[in-house]
Amino acid sequence: MNVGEILSAQNISVVLFFVGLLGLLTQKNIVRTIISVNVMDVGAILFLITVNYIPGSVPPVSPPEGVPVADPLPQALMITAIVIGIAVSAVSLAMFITLFRRYGSADWETVLKRVRER
Amino acid sequence: MIRSIAVVIFVALLCGTVLWLSNTEGDPVTPVAAGDDIIDVPGYVLQNFEEQTGARNAVAAIYLNYRVYDTLFEALLLLIAIVGIIHFFRIGIRSEPRTITHQRRTQAGATEQSDIISRITGFLYPVVILFGFYVIANGHNTPGGGFQGGAILATLFIGRFIVNPINDVNASLLHDVEQALFVLILLVPVVFLFYEFSGQFPALNEPFLILMNVLIGIKVCLGLTIVVFRFGFDEENV
Numbered sequence: 001m002n003v004g005e006i007l008s009a010q011n012i013s014v015v016l017f018f019v020g021l022l023g024l025l026t027q028k029n030i031v032r033t034i035i036s037v038n039v040m041d042v043g044a045i046l047f048l049i050t051v052n053y054i055p056g057s058v059p060p061v062s063p064p065e066g067v068p069v070a071d072p073l074p075q076a077l078m079i080t081a082i083v084i085g086i087a088v089s090a091v092s093l094a095m096f097i098t099l100f101r102r103y104g105s106a107d108w109e110t111v112l113k114r115v116r117e118r
Numbered sequence: 119m120i121r122s123i124a125v126v127i128f129v130a131l132l133c134g135t136v137l138w139l140s141n142t143e144g145d146p147v148t149p150v151a152a153g154d155d156i157i158d159v160p161g162y163v164l165q166n167f168e169e170q171t172g173a174r175n176a177v178a179a180i181y182l183n184y185r186v187y188d189t190l191f192e193a194l195l196l197l198i199a200i201v202g203i204i205h206f207f208r209i210g211i212r213s214e215p216r217t218i219t220h221q222r223r224t225q226a227g228a229t230e231q232s233d234i235i236s237r238i239t240g241f242l243y244p245v246v247i248l249f250g251f252y253v254i255a256n257g258h259n260t261p262g263g264g265f266q267g268g269a270i271l272a273t274l275f276i277g278r279f280i281v282n283p284i285n286d287v288n289a290s291l292l293h294d295v296e297q298a299l300f301v302l303i304l305l306v307p308v309v310f311l312f313y314e315f316s317g318q319f320p321a322l323n324e325p326f327l328i329l330m331n332v333l334i335g336i337k338v339c340l341g342l343t344i345v346v347f348r349f350g351f352d353e354e355n356v
Binding site: 014075077084 | 122125126129130132133136137140141159160163164168174175176177179180181185188189192195196199202203206207209259260261263265338342345348349
């Protein structure tokens with residue numbers, strides 16, 4: 001196994017996903033949690049883009065005959081996933097701003113403590 | 119401390135397992151055959167999309183024709199996200215008592231702009247408009263499309279916000295226009311594709327793709343603009 005095989009897009013996407021999961025489990029700051037969700041999202045998108053990858057294939061835009069053509073289906077689905085990722089992060093940041101205004105902290109534990117006090 | 123080490127070890131084990139599983143050569147998959155016809159979706163799409171949809175970009179053919187439901191619900195999701203963002207900022211303002219005092223953006227801070235950025239951004243406006251509309255209108259023939267072109271057009275408004283952060287954009291009007299565009303985005307494919315005009319009038323396929331890309335592009339542009347302005351002016355604009 002050489003370096004190119006170890007650092008394939010598939011392996012990197014798996015590692016990215018779990019880096020995001022680790023951040024989700026360990027970070028106490030809400031903004032960092034949102035960033036971790038985004039990192040997981042990027043990992044999933046990268047993984048699904050590499051599905052059914054054919055080496056040496058050309059883009060599926062008026063493909064010539066006799067050349068392997070990349071599978072257009074994952075690409076079309078990932079356009080959707082990217083827009084959904086943007087929407088999710090924007091809504092969670094808006095929720096965070098509301099939470100911060102009400103409880104004055106970006107720390108999960110402090111916020112939970114203040115919620116229980118009220 | 120022990121807890122976080124345990125979490126790190128747990129996640130590393132999971133990651134290693136998934137990496138090991140995804141790199142192991144499994145048994146070669148025998149294609150599922152229904153009768154003798156092997157169902158090969160990418161092959162079918164790549165063979166037929168040009169005559170069936172009139173597009174030359176297979177990705178545009180998929181998200182505007184074969185899988186148009188995806189696009190419809192994605193547009194709906196973007197709309198709902200924007201409604202949610204507006205709602206959250208509204209209840210955030212109304213909540214009393216405030217535990218934190220905000221430093222309002224001072225007038226001096228608002229006018230203190232870099233001259234270089236202002237001039238270069240002003241110079242870039244026509245280029246950005248041209249490029250955005252090019253990407254939108256050629257989305258069915260070249261890489262591009264409504265979502266990408268809409269994001270490019272939204273950089274226009276974002277650049278304007280950077281140069282001159284004055285809140286004179288009527289966000290509620292933009293939101294109404296966006297909702298109207300969403301209804302159009304719903305109606306056009308429903309009428310055109312589900313009543314099978316697509317097969318009866320093949321000449322209309324390409325205008326349909328261009329119309330859908332333009333509608334989606336303007337809608338995405340307005341949506342991203344509303345989001346950016348809502349975040350930028352969240353203290354004044356309620």
